Amino acid sequence: xxxxxxxEAIEEHVHDGDMVALEGFTHLIPFAAGHEIIRQRRRHLxxxxxxxxxxxxxxxxxxxxxxxxxxxxxxxxVGSAHRVREAIEKSWPQxxxxxxxxxxxxxxxxxxxxxxxxxGLLRGYFGTDLATVNPDIRSVxxxxxxxxxxxxxxxNPDVTILHAQKADLEGNVLMSGIVGAQKEAALAAKxxxxxxxxxxxxxxxxxxxxxxxxxxxxxxxxVPGGAWPSYARGYYARDNAFCIAWDEISxxxxxxxAWIERYVYGTRNHREFVQALRADGVSL
Amino acid sequence: MMTVTAARMLxxxxxxxxxxxxxxxxxxxxxxxxxxxIVLIYESGTIGTRPNVLPLSIGDGELADTATxxxxxxxxxxxxxxxxxxxxxxxxxxxxxxxxxxxxTVIGPYDRPQTRLPGAGGAPEIALHAKQVYVIIKQxxxxxxxxxxxxxxxxxxxxxxxxxxxxxxxxxxxxxxxxYGLMRPDPTTDEFxxxxxxxxxTVAAAVAACGWPLRTGAAVEVIAPPTLExxxxxxxxxxxxxxxxxxxxKLPI
Numbered sequence: 001x002x003x004x005x006x007x008e009a010i011e012e013h014v015h016d017g018d019m020v021a022l023e024g025f026t027h028l029i030p031f032a033a034g035h036e037i038i039r040q041r042r043r044h045l046x047x048x049x050x051x052x053x054x055x056x057x058x059x060x061x062x063x064x065x066x067x068x069x070x071x072x073x074x075x076x077x078v079g080s081a082h083r084v085r086e087a088i089e090k091s092w093p094q095x096x097x098x099x100x101x102x103x104x105x106x107x108x109x110x111x112x113x114x115x116x117x118x119x120g121l122l123r124g125y126f127g128t129d130l131a132t133v134n135p136d137i138r139s140v141x142x143x144x145x146x147x148x149x150x151x152x153x154x155x156n157p158d159v160t161i162l163h164a165q166k167a168d169l170e171g172n173v174l175m176s177g178i179v180g181a182q183k184e185a186a187l188a189a190k191x192x193x194x195x196x197x198x199x200x201x202x203x204x205x206x207x208x209x210x211x212x213x214x215x216x217x218x219x220x221x222x223v224p225g226g227a228w229p230s231y232a233r234g235y236y237a238r239d240n241a242f243c244i245a246w247d248e249i250s251x252x253x254x255x256x257x258a259w260i261e262r263y264v265y266g267t268r269n270h271r272e273f274v275q276a277l278r279a280d281g282v283s284l
Numbered sequence: 285m286m287t288v289t290a291a292r293m294l295x296x297x298x299x300x301x302x303x304x305x306x307x308x309x310x311x312x313x314x315x316x317x318x319x320x321x322i323v324l325i326y327e328s329g330t331i332g333t334r335p336n337v338l339p340l341s342i343g344d345g346e347l348a349d350t351a352t353x354x355x356x357x358x359x360x361x362x363x364x365x366x367x368x369x370x371x372x373x374x375x376x377x378x379x380x381x382x383x384x385x386x387x388x389t390v391i392g393p394y395d396r397p398q399t400r401l402p403g404a405g406g407a408p409e410i411a412l413h414a415k416q417v418y419v420i421i422k423q424x425x426x427x428x429x430x431x432x433x434x435x436x437x438x439x440x441x442x443x444x445x446x447x448x449x450x451x452x453x454x455x456x457x458x459x460x461x462x463x464y465g466l467m468r469p470d471p472t473t474d475e476f477x478x479x480x481x482x483x484x485x486t487v488a489a490a491v492a493a494c495g496w497p498l499r500t501g502a503a504v505e506v507i508a509p510p511t512l513e514x515x516x517x518x519x520x521x522x523x524x525x526x527x528x529x530x531x532x533x534k535l536p537i
Contacts, residue, residue: 025328025357026343050357051405074402076341077304081402088400100389103327104361104409111358123366126412126452127385127438130404133394178328178343181357197536210356225535233345239533240340274537283532 002171002219006226007269009193009219010036014045018158019067021048021189022055024230025180026076026238030163031055032226032270033195038062039264048157050106050181051076054229054246057083060096061250062260069099069155071106075250078243082250092253100134105152110181112154113188119151159218160189163227165234167196168203171214177233179210186212195223197235223270228284242282285482287313287518288510290374290420290461299323299371301410304342306420307374309521310461312338316517325364327406329355337528338521346528361406365413368453373414375407375437377421379429382475382496384419384439384457386411387432394434404436411437416458423462425495440474447474464490465507467498480505 004012014020014037022030034055037045046067047056053075059065061083073084087096101109108120121140131137131150139148162182164175173194175182186192194212199222205211229239229246250256262280267273278284290310294300296319302311308326312335315322323332328343332352339347348354355364364370377386378401388407392398411417417439421427439457440447447456457476460467465481478490479501491498510518 026341027328027345027348070403072403072405076343077339080400085400089397100403102404102408103357103406104366107358107361122362122409123453124409124412126408127435127441127447127450128404128408129389129394129435130408177345177348178330178354179356180328180343183356184358224537228533228535231345231533233348236535237345237531237533238341240344240529241532243340244529271537274535284535 002214002217003199004219004221006033006036006195006221006223009221010040013159013191013193013218014042016042017044019046019048021155021157021160021185023049023160023162023180023182023185024227025051025178027178027180027231027233028163028175028182028227029055029230030161030195030226031228031230032223032273033161033163033193034059035264035270035273037064038260048155050103052084053081054243057081057250058260060084060087061093061256062264063093065096066094067097067099069101071101071103075243075247078247083256086253099136100130101137101152102130105137105150106155107181107184109152109155110184110188112152113156114184117154119153121149121151124150155188157185157189159191159193160185161193162186163195163232165197165232166203167194167199167220169199169201171217171220172203173212173217173220174203174205175210183210183212187216191218192216193219195221195226197224197226197232198222225274226270228274285510286420286461286463288514289466289507290418291317291514293418293459293461294319294322294372297321297323299325299369301325301327301365301370301373301414303375303407304339305376307376309338310420311374313518313521316521317514325360325370327357327360329357329360331355331364336524338525340529361409365409368413368415370414371416373410373417375410375417375419377419377436379427379432380419380421380460381429381432383441383443384460384469384476385432385435385441386419386437386439387434389434389436391433407437411439411456412452412454414454416455419457419460421460421462423464423490423493425493428494428496430496440469443474444472445474464493468501475499477501478504480507482507483509
């Protein structure tokens with residue numbers, strides 16, 4: 001039975017120095033799990049994520065990471081991820097070494113990781129400077145035609161963390177909607193932690209939907225609202241107003257630190273986190 | 285004006301891979317006005333989406349809910365984009381050079397950046413594989429630069445046919461839509477030249493707002509001002525979008 005509390009799941013499966021991928025492409029981003037990692041003061045993580053947006057802004061600003069593998073980092077539709085930027089530009093709160101890809105390259109790296117292949121390949125990175133700053137981007141001659149094809153090393157995180165709509169009592173997980181590269185990131189990892197909106201008796205998953213069977217899941221925690229301010233299709237919408245407000249909160253070091261102190265360090269779990277936001281007038 | 289101009293250049297049934305922001309606004313305006321069967325693809329994996337309001341992010345629920353289908357990320361890049369199924373890629377950037385190469389990664393040196401930008405995302409492979417690319421970007425000497433600080437996505441590389449010689453599957457950037465007018469590549473040198481301007485803009489002003497010595501086409505046409513219909517459709521789209529983005533979210537706890 002892999003069902004646990006989120007605190008237990010993070011305590012057991014996320015360690016200092018781990019390579020950790022919290023995936024979710026705008027949808028189903030495991031914010032509550034990221035906050036728990038901040039609360040448990042994990043350090044020296046190598047964070048992996050195609051789109052480091054608000055969640056990695058918070059984790060990097062809080063000092064959890066010193067490596068970042070990514071392909072696009074910002075506050076979508078709003079602007080910069082200010083904490084990520086300050087870590088790269090000014091080494092604050094600590095230096096951040098980046099390993100940068102394109103989306104297609106990173107997707108290929110997850111596919112290779114999930115397949116336990118020595119590299120992923122794509123027709124990509126054509127004419128760009130990315131290969132000059134990321135020595136992991138190389139190429140190989142096609143054994144049939146001789147064509148040079150770009151290669152990327154596999155991504156095999158120590159732990160991948162996802163948020164999904166449902167799990168059943170056995171710990172099988174179902175997700176739907178925009179599913180990004182979550183299945184690949186899940187199967188590429190050594191351990192898999194999933195938070196879900198609800199635990200149901202039977203999944204009743206439509207055939208061919210994205211199901212992660214219990215035996216590949218290390219732990220499941222029921223954390224309703226755990227993707228906020230991202231969204232969980234069928235449960236709640238993306239909080240675009242908060243994502244816009246985050247621009248101001250994150251712009252300033254002190255204001256950011258106060259936000260983390262009040263809402264993350266100052267609360268014991270996601271329920272208290274939401275209650276604290278509501279108490280301060282955030283409509284949720 | 286940029287959005288309307290770009291929207292006019294799209295066509296019905298085009299398979300269009302769209303970035304967030306101005307490209308998304310223009311593509312949806314085109315769909316509402318003149319191209320009801322345009323196929324909009326966002327890199328979040330939504331294919332054939334018909335959003336009623338503009339998405340703030342590339343993966344808003346609205347995009348999934350109104351899509352023909354939603355596919356995983358590795359699939360959107362491999363089976364759809366890389367396989368050559370996209371007619372038009374529609375990109376923005378922070379900097380562009382005279383050959384339509386784009387920078388969305390960094391201003392200043394990569395290791396000690398003045399400004400760290402979000403990065404390339406889906407753009408390098410969109411720029412490579414889409415049959416053609418439109419770029420939409422506001423013009424100033426800081427954005428239209430003689431030399432990019434970083435090449436995130438390839439246009440015509442060094443020009444004079446280099447892109448084609450190196451075997452890129454897509455034809456590359458065929459238009460740059462700016463807030464001064466429209467640039468197209470010279471068919472021989474691949475250098476972007478001014479071919480049209482807005483009514484209120486002079487050629488001299490467009491040249492002054494470009495960081496490389498901008499040449500003009502044989503004739504610089506005047507782009508017709510937006511019609512009432514175009515303006516109303518765009519205003520309504522933005523108004524719907526603002527209202528939708530202001531709706532408070534209710535968490536189920």
